[in-house]
Amino acid sequence: MTQHAIPVVAPYAARSASIERQDGGLSRDGRFWVRALAGEDELAIADGLAEEQSAVEIASRLIGACVADAAGPIGFEAAEALSIGDREVLLRAIHAATFGALIETQVACSDDCGETIAFGLDLDLLSEMPPEPGPMHRIRLGARTIACRVPTGADIRRALSHNGSAAESLALACTDGKVGASEELARALAELDPNAECTLSLACPNCGRTSTLWLDAFELLRRAIAEEGGIMRQVDRLARAYGWSEAAILDLPRDRRRRYCSLVAAENAP
Numbered sequence: 144m145t146q147h148a149i150p151v152v153a154p155y156a157a158r159s160a161s162i163e164r165q166d167g168g169l170s171r172d173g174r175f176w177v178r179a180l181a182g183e184d185e186l187a188i189a190d191g192l193a194e195e196q197s198a199v200e201i202a203s204r205l206i207g208a209c210v211a212d213a214a215g216p217i218g219f220e221a222a223e224a225l226s227i228g229d230r231e232v233l234l235r236a237i238h239a240a241t242f243g244a245l246i247e248t249q250v251a252c253s254d255d256c257g258e259t260i261a262f263g264l265d266l267d268l269l270s271e272m273p274p275e276p277g278p279m280h281r282i283r284l285g286a287r288t289i290a291c292r293v294p295t296g297a298d299i300r301r302a303l304s305h306n307g308s309a310a311e312s313l314a315l316a317c318t319d320g321k322v323g324a325s326e327e328l329a330r331a332l333a334e335l336d337p338n339a340e341c342t343l344s345l346a347c348p349n350c351g352r353t354s355t356l357w358l359d360a361f362e363l364l365r366r367a368i369a370e371e372g373g374i375m376r377q378v379d380r381l382a383r384a385y386g387w388s389e390a391a392i393l394d395l396p397r398d399r400r401r402r403y404c405s406l407v408a409a410e411n412a413p
Contacts, residue, residue, distance in 0.1 A: 175210050188364070197304075245263065250262075252347040252354065278292050279291070279292055282331045291335075294317055294332065311323050377401075
């Protein structure tokens, strides 16, 4: 299976301390190896979406399985401990390893325009900025100087499950309860972890209006899988055609599974 070595410049869990993992290994540096999705990974995504798990939880399981360091796959807990920016970089790398770095897609302009804006994107060309040295930082908010850290996957998951404001919960978690949500804090955290938000400016060819698109790496993966029909449909198609078990189909290399699906589709075409 194809693997890509990718240096994640400053993964907080790996850089700020030697983190003892459940398998007894230690994560000490910032170089990770990223592999392409396998059938089991695609099934885990489908199951997570069907069970209405949050995207951040599914992404943590995916990163934990598809990203490895010298000690092996980093696992769910280490994936959750990564900063949001590092997670985005790794999810984009998983997309590139599985579907390629080039993306052709389209978005709709505003309702009053109705135009569809088609554009291409090369994930390998997206800038990646190293976060500020951490994990703890001191930032100035108005007249106060406070200690904070950048949000992790675990912070986002807990904030989304919080009964109150997710933004407020996240702000309190990152500042040890000292500061609530504010635009000033959000800007400061974005500067500390610049890969956490990737935005694209798109000009509409019809009305000339410029729109801002926020790039979500997990959503890119979900869409790419859906455009291929989804793993459940592929398993169903091959099981009906060849009588293979689910486990046998999931064990097939992804490209070979797709070729078998194409053969079945061609045979059933009118």
